[in-house]
Amino acid sequence: MSFPWAKHYEPKNPVMQWVDSRLPLPRFVYNAVGAGYPVPRNLNYWWNFGVLAGVALVCQLITGIVLAMHFHSSAAGAFESVNVGIMRDVNAGWFLRFAHANGASMFFVVIYIHMFRGLYYGSYKAPREMVWLLGVVIFLLLMATAFMGYVLPWGQMSFWGAQVITGFFSAIPVAGDWIRVWLLGGYAPDDAALNRFFSLHYLLPFVIAGAVILHIWALHIPGSSNPTGVEVKGEQDTVPFHPYYTAKDGLGVVVFLILFSVLIFFAPDYLGHPDNYIPANPLSTPAHIVPEWYFWPFYAILRAFTADFILPAKLWGVLAMFGSILLLFFLPWLDKSPVRSGAYRPMYKVAFWVLVFDVLVLGYCGGSPAEPLYVIVSQIAAAYYFAHFLIIVPIISSIETPKPLPGSITEAVLAKTGA
Incomplete structure (x- = not known):
């Protein structure tokens, strides 16, 4: 949607004029999240969760990249590399591990609230169908990434979770067993499965980041929805995204980081399962196999x-x-x-x-x-x-x-x- 009353980026500095004429990145940022992007003036705090999802994704990318440098993707070394190598031998490794594990939970909390907000306020309706569809794609990619990441610590719940969940694919007629063997790289979770899951777990967050860019692009075409569901009628219905909503989102980010920090420092294992601190044992089935809460x-x-x-x-x-x-x-x-x-x-x-x-x-x-x-x-x-x-x-x-x-x-x- 074009807003004729929106401000347009006009660099004053000669250096910025030179950059903008050859690579209009400053103009793009200004029009996407700055004063050049008019937003409905009645957005409430339920609209903060899109930005919070972006913050959670960045946290997961940064901590995940560093953790990948120290992870040993083999059935013999995965558990030891996570619970001894990363937790004890890497500087601040315990913080990175807990931030990444609990960051997944925080990511899902934000995503679930974001989706239910969309359901309540009808954000999936025309002309924003593509925004909603891309959001569901992101949700599916997030679930796949989280499942593969849950397998990597190679504790009891990781191993048996992979065994049970991939086992359900064998129910598919004709091709079910083939699909399961293809997913695991064998007939049971082992080195091949760990290597595959680690590779995909590292790759998919970057795919999610690409889908998020498309999601935001699709959002900027019709403009943001709002609590009334009424479309923007004129300049009086909007305010610039900056500084009004950057300040509002900033408050949401501060609250998010406070809650995230409380979880990391005071209850890092609260959302996990104690059986995952037991090395994977194919001969010992846990009494109650359960995936992560999300x-x-x-x-x-x-x-x-x-x-x-x-x-x-x-x-x-x-x-x-x-x-x-x-x-x-x-x-x-x-x-x-x-x-x-x-x-x-x-x-x-x-x-x-x-x-x-x-x-x-x-x-x-x-x-x-x-x-x-x-x-x-x-x-x-x-x-x-x-x-x-x-x-x-x-x-x-x-x-x-x-x-x-x-x-x-x-x-x-x-x-x-x-x-």
Whole structure:
């Protein structure tokens, strides 16, 4: 979207004029995150999480590159290199290891909040479908990267997590066993699997960074969404990104780093599993195999299928797990309501909060033992998850009577302040 009232970069310094005429990088930065990029004036703190995701990605890239210099990707040396070499022999290695491990958790916290904000405020609706689709691609890449990284410490939970999760691919008809052998480089997790996972775990964050650039590029074409869902009508509806939102995002980054630091220094193992401090042993199966917490909702969906029906239960679980994410690609066309923001959609708002509760229930069940009670609750919660997107949202978008929308963003802002 072009904003005719936006300021344009005009360098005054002769050196900057020379640089800008040959490599317009200063102009690009100015127009992307500076005063040359007008933003809706009513964005709240829920819009901070895109920037926080970028901060988390940078933290993961920096710590990951340094950790890769000291990691030994072999079944005989991986556990020792992480828990002795990096933790004890590398200067500040303990900090880098805990920052990287907990940084993944912080990254997922930010991403989940960012996605649920998009769901509530209808950020997936036209003309921002491509922004949403690229966001889902980033989420998939992030999940793949996190899974491969979880295997690298080569503790008990790392080994058996790789064994169980890759084992589900064998449920795919005809090609399943071939796919699993191809993923692992053999018939069980070993040196080949570690080398493959380490290589991909190092590479994929740079792919994610490329996808993030496309995501931001796609965002700058239609412009940012806003809590009202009303499009920008004129200059009075916007403010420059800098200094207004750089200051606001700066506060969010400070709070993020404080919470991140508390996690690293006071509870570095709180989100991990104690079994991962035991070296991998193919002959000793842990009592309760569970992935990292950010995979729990999808792990619950995977385990919710216990009976064969036309297809094996294991295959149904794999299809449902991947389908629960791929379903998000179709959301812009499943929700046909012309109103974007959930703040003006009473029925959709209720369904949204039920979905949030449902995902939390799935997460709790995914981290619990595979006992009958948790399996039954997982089945109910998984059924509702799919019903929300495939049945409830399309029906609500057809029958719902939304609240009256403000005439403009400025009108909504002035009404909130009582002016």
